[in-house]
Amino acid sequence: MTSQTTIDKSPQGQDPVPAPAKGLRGHPWLTLFAVAVGVMMVALDGTIVAIANPAIQRDLGASLADVQWITNGYLLALAVALITAGKLGDRFGHRQTFLIGIAGFAAASAAIGLSDSITFVIAFRVLQGLFGALLMPAALGLLRATFPAEKLNMAIGIWGMVIGASTAGGPILGGVLVEHVSWQSVFFINVPVGVLALAMGLVILKDHRAENAPRSFDLLGIVLLSAAMGSLIWGIIKAGESWGWGSANTWAFLGGAVVLFAVFAVWETKVKEPLIPLGMFRSVPLTAGTVLMVLMAFAFMGGLFFVTFYLQGVKGLSPVDSGLHLLPLTAMMIVSSPLAGALITRFGPRVPLVGGMVCTAVAMFGMISLTEGTGALAMSLWFALLGLGLAPVMVGATEVIVGNAPLELSGVAGGLQQAAMQVGGALGTAVLGAVMSSKVSAEFADNWKDAGIPVPVDRRLEQAAEFGTVPAELAKAPGMTPDLAAKIGGVIHDTFLSGMGLAFTVAGVVAVVAALVATLTKRGENADAGVGGAHI
Structure with missing residues (x-):
């Protein structure tokens, strides 16, 4: 049986103040460290898998749709389950749901690594998503209940920094693992991290429940x-x-x-006792923060999907070199996340959020210019600008959503924040994937003809153009000459780049809309009243 903290009453209209913790269990900063390790595992998984996608596609003979389902199956499970998982935490305690989420996520990761077919990979990714849904809102619920209001923004800022750094570090770690070990190791790495997070959680985390926590479902x-x-x-x-x-x-x-x-x-x-008290959405900042998370994830996750194929397919880089070329994105997110947290704590989230989405939009429009001959310096500029833009949004939008919800709904708010991100990611991957496919279908035959290739269009190579990768066996095909292979490779790359450019255009427009939405945000009020009649 877990111990449950007492929560001191505070003046009317403010959050209750957590009783001071004694020893390890329930200590605010140790709690932040413990949940950060677990959150790091899930955040890392979001981008580390992107680097592994080309290797998985080659090893298991997957189609573009199959590869998309490695991401979409995970996002679908998360999106469906997150808000319900947050409610489970509010009802039974965030400590319990966090620990179950950690254990299940690590176990599902091991099962993916042991899979020998794309069907099993996708199936276990769905299971991984369901356990991840338990983990993420519980982490935010624990922070909301453990930290007093005056330190909550700082805690969420550091939490966001961990997510940003882990998200950005995924491509580098993924590149090293894929190139020097295997794509399976990208999933196996979650097992020791999960064991560490589980051990720390058992020792450090303390259950917190608000007086008005839900009693029914x-x-x-x-x-x-x-x-x-x-x-x-x-x-x-x-x-x-x-x-x-x-x-x-x-x-x-x-x-x-x-x-x-x-x-x-x-x-x-x-x-x-509703699952989501609709009174929450009477808060314009909370609603704006939720929409902002959807739009940010649409642009970022949808765009990142194509960047990895551009680096490995068009540029011909190894997985490790692909990760290193994304180092400006990684470094900028790591550097700017704590700075964004400090700025948001001092001045509020509105200006950093608007500025972040403007930087993101400029980076997306800038990446339209990427070609086969683009140099490392030009790529670094756009990747760094993207990292600079994303960091304040990941930190600030979380604070806006969770900080504007009452304590007894912290799990629901955390689930809402994460659900918005996953819905946006699924939308971005699906919509931009459709944009890419339609553009490739529309242009491939004409590009083939314009290149003067003296053989009929090969639809298998049209599918290769969706990845930007020239099949290795092309050079060994009967009757293939170096000149003909070069022409076909040029068609594949040119068609891919055209589709990617259109996808980045759509992502840039979405980022501009997100910047407008960000003008409606403001600092979390930690309101206790007016949400479904609940009071603490």
Whole structure:
């Protein structure tokens, strides 16, 4: 049985003040360190897998759709389960859900590494996503309950720095592991990290529950929200993968999602203890922060998917060299994350968030200019600017969402923040993937003809153009000459770059919209009242 902290009452309209911790268990800064190790594992996994995707595709003979599902299956599970997982933490305690999430995530990672087919990789990635959903909002719930209000922004800033640094460090670590060990090691690395996080969590973490923590479950609400989120993400993914945006199947799922969300919203106004008290969204900053997370993740995750294929396919770099070329992105996120946290703590989140998304938009538009001959200095400029833009958004939007929610809904707020990021990531990967595929399909045959290639168009090479990779066996094909191979390689690269440029254009426009949304944000008020009638 876990011990449960007492929470001192504070003046009306403020969060309760956590009782001072004695010893290791429940110490605020040790709690931050313990949850940071667990969060690092999940954040690292988000980008370390991107570097491994080309190796997985080659080793398991996967298609572009299969590779997208390595990401989309994970994001789908997270998006569907995060808010419910946050509610589980509010009900049963964030310590318990955090520890279960850590153990399950590490075990699912080991299972992926042991898989010998793309089907099993995708299946265990879904399971990994479900356990990750337990872990992430619980981490934010523990921080919200452990730190007093005047130090919460600083704690979330450091938490965001860990996420930013881990996210940015993934490509480098992934490159080293893929090139010198195997793509499986990208998943096996989570096992020792998970064991360490679990051991620290058992010793350090202390359960915190607000006085008004939920005592019952909105089961119908869970079913409705899960079905709505699942229908939305599934429709988006399948539209980009095979159905197309004009398909009746696509619009059936998207329309079904709208109906399910509407029914969910009506039900939440009637149930005694709703899954998501809709009064939360009367807070304009909280709503704006949620939308901002969706748009930021759309641009970043969708764009990063193509950057790795550009570096390894078009530029012909090894996995390690690909990671090293992303070092400016990594370094800038590590350096600017704590600076962004300090600026947000002192001046509020609005200006850093707007500035961050403007930098992100400029970087996305700048990356349209990437070609096969682009030098390291030019690439570094755009990657560094992207890192500079993303850091304040990852830190600031989290503070806006969690800081504007009451303590008894900290798990739901944490789940909402993470769900917004995963929905945005799924949207970005699916929509930009569809943009790439449509552009390749529209241009490949014409580019083939314009290159003067004296053989019919090979549709297998059109698929290769979606990755930007010239198949190794091309040079050994019957009748193939060096000149002909060079022409075909040029068509593959040119077509890929055209599709990538259009994808970056869309991502840049989304980042501009996000900058406008960021003007509506402000510092978290730590409000206790007005959310479904709950008071602490």
